[in-house]
Amino acid sequence: MNLLEIRNLSLTKSGKPLLHDINADIWQGYVHAVIGPNGAGKSTLAQTIMGLSGYRDIQGEIRFEGQPINTLSVDERARLGITLVFQEPARFEGLSVPDFILAGAKEKRSALVDEALRVVGLDPNRYRSRAVDKTLSGGERKRIELASVYAMKPRLLLMDEPDSGVDIDSIQHIFTVIRELKAEGTTVLLITHSGEVLQQADHAFLLCAGQIVDKGPMDRMLDYFNGQCTPCTHVGCPDIDRK
């Protein structure tokens, strides 16, 4: 069953085409990945699905559980169960870790804060009294971001470069959360250019120059990271068909 359907999706910003005629089905309960070179449009796709400012003026249609969501705002999409973890999470001066974790949770109980922190491998006794600010390392910040997602229990989690700026220990905890969320029924869409991250997925799309040029099971799509990219006209020039 498709949780999210993308049909003929195109996005142009400042006269530059960023996404072109994308068609994709995101199956419920699966971990999907979007892979591709830098500038291919991977993050743009995630931000467009989330409906962020500057990514709303699209052609085509995005449907969530069969319902068109093109006209919905970010928070309306989030209340349907879609959320996004940014590549570089924002820092909030003074905002406490518990307030941040519970911000999107339906149940505002303090036990959920401890549970979420433990899931991401952080000691509640050390982090409950801290703020989501610049005193956290990149890995800690990313894990707290995921703790907030865990507390929210989204239907569809969009994760932009989950391994960006994190250490080996943190990335393993991030993978654990992805597995936990999947086990609880969350569908995940990973944006990555890492073979290690791709291995957490069941299925992947290869995006190049704003177009999906291949898709398939994770094992086969790993070939992309072994230098065996799908033959296409974009090789070496992502914008070749735009010029």
Place this chain on the structure above:
Amino acid sequence: MATNEKEELLAELLASINQHHYGPDVAHIEIHGNEVLGAHLVDGLEVTSESFAEGVRVEIRVRAGTVIAKPVHFCFGIIPDNGVQKIISHTVIEEGAKAQFMAHCTFPNAVNVQHLMDAKIELQKNATLSYFERHIHGPKGGVTIVPKTVVYLDENARYSTEFELIQGAAGVVELDYQGYCEKDAVLDMKARLYGRLNDAIHIREAVQLKGENAVGVLTSHIALKEQAQAIIENEIIAEAPYSRGHVDCKEIVQGEAQARAIPIVFVKDHRAHVTHEAAIGSVDSKQLETLLSRGLTEDEATDLIIKGLLS
């Protein structure tokens, strides 16, 4: 004032700050208008007071070497909807003494109230004082508060102060804080305010780093909405070798509110180092989008970001 009338006023004053009872080891002083309603002191703490027409003159002294374990609570306020309260205070923290003061200033029914504070604080060598001042105002403003403080820090003294006005409308605020730091002294000033309606806030925080290795940190975090206006002046003068200073001014401005920040950094010795950071404007878009993507509405997300900034 009759005894029962005093007791009723005291109870009302304490209720307005959600404080109903203090333990026997906690020092506290309550002043309503120009009258001291209650006082309880602990060893090493001396307080004398004298009333005059519109206020109270207070002398506070913490004896040399005394460490007051629990915060000393001061409650200043006016319960009726109008009146004037002027507090003239002189505080001395003697050599090596340590104390924490918590001042609650409460004007819950204010329509036309003035709270004027003229404070002089002296910290002798190796003394430490932390001073937290929380204001609780009614929802419609109606308060003019003019706290003026001069603080002198002798060698290796430590002074930290926080001024918080988050609950209720600020009204008119004229906060003026001037510090002087001798060798190795550390001064840390924070002001956190939320301006609404037609609130007019003017904050001046200034420190002169006179002695070697002296440190001064000035922080102002302000949120403004509706037609509120704020002017924030932070000034650090570093005139001694190896003195260090930092100014941090952050203001979130919404609606028709206006904010102006004036940082002044004056370094008179090439071995001194002073930094300053300022951010004024709307809520950060990435913070906002993060919270929107958790399902909060824009208003809810903004409130949470402001709550953090002012926490």
